[in-house]
Amino acid sequence: xxxxxxxxxxVKKPGASVKVSCKASGYTFTGYYMHWVRQAPGQGxxxxxxxxxxxxxxxxxxxxxxxxTMTRDTSISTAYMELSRLRSDDTAVYYCARDSAGIxxxxxxxQGTLVTVSS
Amino acid sequence: EIVMTQSPATLSVSPGExxxxxxxxxxxxxxxxxxxxxxxxxxxRLLIYGAxxxxxxxxxxxxxxxxxxxxxxxxxxxxxxxxxxYYCQQYNxxxxxxxxxxxxxxxK
Numbered sequence: 001x002x003x004x005x006x007x008x009x010x011v012k013k014p015g016a017s018v019k020v021s022c023k024a025s026g027y028t029f030t031g032y033y034m035h036w037v038r039q040a041p042g043q044g045x046x047x048x049x050x051x052x053x054x055x056x057x058x059x060x061x062x063x064x065x066x067x068x069t070m071t072r073d074t075s076i077s078t079a080y081m082e083l084s085r086l087r088s089d090d091t092a093v094y095y096c097a098r099d100s101a102g103i104x105x106x107x108x109x110x111q112g113t114l115v116t117v118s119s
Numbered sequence: 120e121i122v123m124t125q126s127p128a129t130l131s132v133s134p135g136e137x138x139x140x141x142x143x144x145x146x147x148x149x150x151x152x153x154x155x156x157x158x159x160x161x162x163x164r165l166l167i168y169g170a171x172x173x174x175x176x177x178x179x180x181x182x183x184x185x186x187x188x189x190x191x192x193x194x195x196x197x198x199x200x201x202x203x204x205y206y207c208q209q210y211n212x213x214x215x216x217x218x219x220x221x222x223x224x225x226x227k
Contacts, residue, residue: 035216044206044218044219044220044221045155045163045206045208045218045221046218047214047215047216047217047218049214059213059214060214061214061215062120062214062215063215095162097162100168103151103168103169103210104210104213104216105153105165105168105208105210106155106163106165107165107174109162109163109164110162111162112162
């Protein structure tokens, strides 16, 4: 079965960077786009961007352009999301999310990684 | 950017009753609309895509309708496990993919 296993919780200071990993199993990693979605405490869902694990090509939400970098390592079926210049309002649960081939809906989610930004 | 607006913010329903949730897009998204369910401490789960197609394993009591800018998710007879937050998401004009603010379905 499809599984996405994310790295553990992080605590960072303002201005630092964080890199979250997402290891995929149960399907062909290069066959489906991987998205990153975040959720601030008590808030809704916010799409950050996506990566094509086959080509490495990315699409980012304009809000995060210049601060987010999505990469992948196909040899270990793992996607990464790095967010730099962290602020307190970046405190959130970050999810990796695999879409359905051909349409941009999420059919599998990681368990989420809590990133806390605090001085 | 397409803005998705969900109403109501909170819906109080008794078990066994029908729940109707609304989602409005700031411009037409055709039928490129999905619904997700999220329970506390869990990741969301896909319920509906293409405005009305149930995802794999989703019970028939969940149904979606609408096109253009107005969409509805109906839960025909609420079960205890259906009390959760529901989000709509458009994927017609992106990036960015955008979500609504959510509707919390709570026990009356």
